[in-house]
Amino acid sequence: MEPIIHIDQIHKYFGHVHALRGVSLDIYKGEVVVVIGPSGSGKSTLLRCINRLEEFDQGQIVVDGITLDSAENINAVRTEVGMVFQQFNLFPHLSVLENVTLAQTVVRKRNPTEAKKTGMQLLEKVGIPEKAHVYPLQLSGGQQQRVAIARALAMNPKIMLFDEPTSALDPEMIQEVLDVMLALAREGMTMVVVSHEMGFARAAANRAILMDEGQIIEEAPPNVLFTNPTNERTKLFLSKVLL
Amino acid sequence: MVSSINENNSKNGEKKVHSFYFDRWWLLLFGVIAIIVLLVIFKPDPFRRIIIFVYDGIGVTIFTTVVSFVLVLIFGLVAGLGRISKNIILNGMATIYVELVRGIPLLVQLMFWYFAFPSVIQEVGNAFGISSFATYRANPFLMAILGLTFCYSAYMSEVYRAGIQSISKGQMEAARSLGMNYFQSMRFVILPQAIRVILPPVGNEFITLLKDSSLISVVAVADITRRGREFMAANFIPIQTWVMVALLYLVLTLFSARIVNWIERKTKLER
Numbered sequence: 001m002e003p004i005i006h007i008d009q010i011h012k013y014f015g016h017v018h019a020l021r022g023v024s025l026d027i028y029k030g031e032v033v034v035v036i037g038p039s040g041s042g043k044s045t046l047l048r049c050i051n052r053l054e055e056f057d058q059g060q061i062v063v064d065g066i067t068l069d070s071a072e073n074i075n076a077v078r079t080e081v082g083m084v085f086q087q088f089n090l091f092p093h094l095s096v097l098e099n100v101t102l103a104q105t106v107v108r109k110r111n112p113t114e115a116k117k118t119g120m121q122l123l124e125k126v127g128i129p130e131k132a133h134v135y136p137l138q139l140s141g142g143q144q145q146r147v148a149i150a151r152a153l154a155m156n157p158k159i160m161l162f163d164e165p166t167s168a169l170d171p172e173m174i175q176e177v178l179d180v181m182l183a184l185a186r187e188g189m190t191m192v193v194v195s196h197e198m199g200f201a202r203a204a205a206n207r208a209i210l211m212d213e214g215q216i217i218e219e220a221p222p223n224v225l226f227t228n229p230t231n232e233r234t235k236l237f238l239s240k241v242l243l
Numbered sequence: 244m245v246s247s248i249n250e251n252n253s254k255n256g257e258k259k260v261h262s263f264y265f266d267r268w269w270l271l272l273f274g275v276i277a278i279i280v281l282l283v284i285f286k287p288d289p290f291r292r293i294i295i296f297v298y299d300g301i302g303v304t305i306f307t308t309v310v311s312f313v314l315v316l317i318f319g320l321v322a323g324l325g326r327i328s329k330n331i332i333l334n335g336m337a338t339i340y341v342e343l344v345r346g347i348p349l350l351v352q353l354m355f356w357y358f359a360f361p362s363v364i365q366e367v368g369n370a371f372g373i374s375s376f377a378t379y380r381a382n383p384f385l386m387a388i389l390g391l392t393f394c395y396s397a398y399m400s401e402v403y404r405a406g407i408q409s410i411s412k413g414q415m416e417a418a419r420s421l422g423m424n425y426f427q428s429m430r431f432v433i434l435p436q437a438i439r440v441i442l443p444p445v446g447n448e449f450i451t452l453l454k455d456s457s458l459i460s461v462v463a464v465a466d467i468t469r470r471g472r473e474f475m476a477a478n479f480i481p482i483q484t485w486v487m488v489a490l491l492y493l494v495l496t497l498f499s500a501r502i503v504n505w506i507e508r509k510t511k512l513e514r
Contacts, residue, residue, distance in 0.1 A: 083420040
């Protein structure tokens with residue numbers, strides 16, 4: 001079977017910092033992959049390379065059969081890949097519903113009625129249809145992140161990328177976001193999640209990956225990786241995270 | 244000052260703004276207008292005569308300023324986008340334009356457009372035998388608007404640049420990650436937010452442009468200032484003339500400031 005995301009030996013430099021050192025990774029349709037690792041290990045950079053928010057210097061990435069090289073291909077890939085950010089990045093000048101309909105009308109060229117219908121369905125799915133006409137900054141962090149997920153889903157993506165989706169949230173709001181992500185995983189969405197939420201990883205992920213210093217150190221099913229790591233660096237990292 | 248009240252008590256938490264707001268700075272404007280009216284009523288000679296003489300200049304000043312400003316908003320944006328472009332050529336061209344124009348006094352630039360530029364066209368016409376160029380005569384109005392636009396677009400590009408750069412990078416990334424291209428992201432996500440940020444400095448540019456438009460009086464455009472000078476030359480009453488000219492400018496600038504302030508309050512982001 002062809003992987004839906006094929007990452008082949010990519011290298012990325014920030015000035016003199018070698019942020020990704022020949023990372024290769026294949027992800028298959030319907031898989032949920034959780035990426036963990038210390039800060040600065042390159043996990044977010046890797047994620048951002050998949051929809052080319054970050055350019056890479058060597059290697060290649062093929063997403064759903066499309067090679068990330070031309071501007072045209074990059075836009076094509078981005079319409080198929082949804083992304084959720086640590087800082088939500090909702091559009092503060094638009095209402096919640098408008099946040100969810102904007103790209104549908106501008107990129108997918110759906111008519112406004114159709115876009116609104118899809119938008120409301122998605123807001124119901126993430127559990128906040130009653131906030132449709134509120135502005136993002138009036139919402140709690142957890143609500144904002146759920147809107148951000150709905151906004152990404154509105155494009156009917158084949159893949160969802162999550163860049164530390166719960167790191168900027170107050171503890172009591174983390175679960176509501178994880179619940180939405182869990183539901184999504186159960187529906188068979190292909191997901192790549194940079195997160196240290198071990199509970200989510202155990203419940204939803206097929207694979208967990210530990211990155212350090214721009215390389216993949218170890219990959220295994222989450223239960224194995226978290227309880228029985230083979231690599232010394234994995235053990236060291238987990239001992240710090242799982243206090 | 245009576246405060247504006249933002250209420251958020253309707254169902255669904257929809258935004259609902261009741262605002263009654265009296266901006267006391269309007270009083271300053273009304274004060275200036277009252278002074279003009281009193282002067283005209285109680286001292287019609289010379290103040291009524293001055294107003295009647297200068298009257299057509301008011302229209303010229305307003306027209307030139309507004310037309311130039313609309314053009315400045317467009318070309319300033321183009322230059323501003325050039326300034327933040329990663330394309331070396333676009334960025335270089337925009338930067339050179341801004342740096343050069345900012346370094347030359349507006350008065351000198353206006354002199355160039357009115358006196359030197361037509362000569363350049365004529366020389367070119369003579370050299371290449373293009374008769375319409377050789378007989379080219381500058382229209383003062385056109386050259387004044389060209390000069391003001393050329394100069395102020397450079398200032399405005401910096402305002403746009405600062406405004407766009409003040410919007411967090413995450414906004415552009417979110418827009419791009421949804422598949423929008425650069426221009427769609429600018430149009431629907433970045434600029435609507437940047438405009439709120441730059442409204443005060445843009446308003447400021449408008450008022451400065453309005454005042455600087457008095458410089459076009461030296462290139463044969465009959466604006467308020469030029470009409471004032473003509474009146475003074477004919478009547479030899481400098482004090483009354485220039486007081487009245489100053490008061491007329493004040494009406495325009497104070498009014499503009501209130502309008503800018505009103506727009507600012509209208510477009511404030513809901514929080």
